[in-house]
Amino acid sequence: MPELPEAETIVRTLRPKLEGRRIMAVEFAAARVSRDDPAALAGRAIVSVERYGKQILIGLDRGWILVKLGMTGKLLAGGEAGAYTRAVFTLDSGSLAFDDVRQFGSIAILDAPPDRLGPDPLEIDARAFADRLKARDTEVKRALLDQSFTRGVGNIYCDEALFRAGIHPRARTRRVSRARAENLHRELTALLRLAIDHRGSSVSDYVDASGARGGFQEMHRVYQKKGQPCPRCGSPIRRIVVAQRGTHYCARCQRS
DNA sequence: CTTAATGTTCCCCA
DNA sequence: TTGGGGAACATTAA
DSSP: OOOHHHHHHHHHHHHHHHTTOBEEEEEEOSGGGOSSOGGGGTTOBEEEEEEETTEEEEEESSSEEEEEOTTTEEEEETOOOOTTEEEEEEESSSEEEEEESSOOOEEEEESSOOOOSOOOTTTSOHHHHHHHHHTOOSBHHHHHHOTTTSSSOOHHHHHHHHHHHTBOTTOBGGGSOHHHHHHHHHHHHHHHHHHHHTTOOOSSSOOOTTSOOOSGGGGOSSTTOTTSBOTTTOOBOEEEEETTEEEEEOTTTSBO
16 A cells, blocks of 8 residues: 555654654554554653655654554544554544554564665665666666665556656666666656655555545556556557566566 | 455575 | 565455
């Protein structure tokens, strides 16, 4: 469900509702949602709500909460418990529900903020991005999906960025010229910013913390558009599998 | 009945 | 050490 633009939208809608609140009690309704003891969160004050790649990081007066949304996770401010509610945070004013149909999401209680993932693509420059890309020897799509390469890009924005940059998803990272690698960074960051402006993509059931859908799915050019004409040249969009993920591209505009 | 879905993570092999 | 392939996880919708 969430990639960088969706996580950013969630953070923006969640922050004003959470910052300054105090956690009264937390209940993990499903065993697989967390390995940590929710009792450790009782009494903690929420001081910040940030995005870490495609994850949500909640800063407390002592410690941190890291929410991985997986494929179908939702953080809903003031949400009522439903059939897929996996965790409930009761606050001094209001509440927060973590709903997750497929249960690929999880919640971790940390002593220190995470630091293991790669840089945020919006925070590095084109040159640093190109350096990282050319340091790898793999398919470009694999690199973009690898959260240790850069954090926040998932299947939708990977396919859309590669289309905009005119790069084949199976192109080898080392064979992408520096100019094209830097251009990929420009296209990727412009795409991510535009998607944030449109409050993310709701392709199935993504909603932000207020329950509102995004609008960027209307602007997708190749993702989930197999057989439809390429918006640039008209030849049919193809679907292949790369890194075990459905991959959409235009064979004419994106050469290997 | 089969396939695919916004994501990780782990194990095995080269 | 790096990278690829495949399976697994759980659930729904087409």
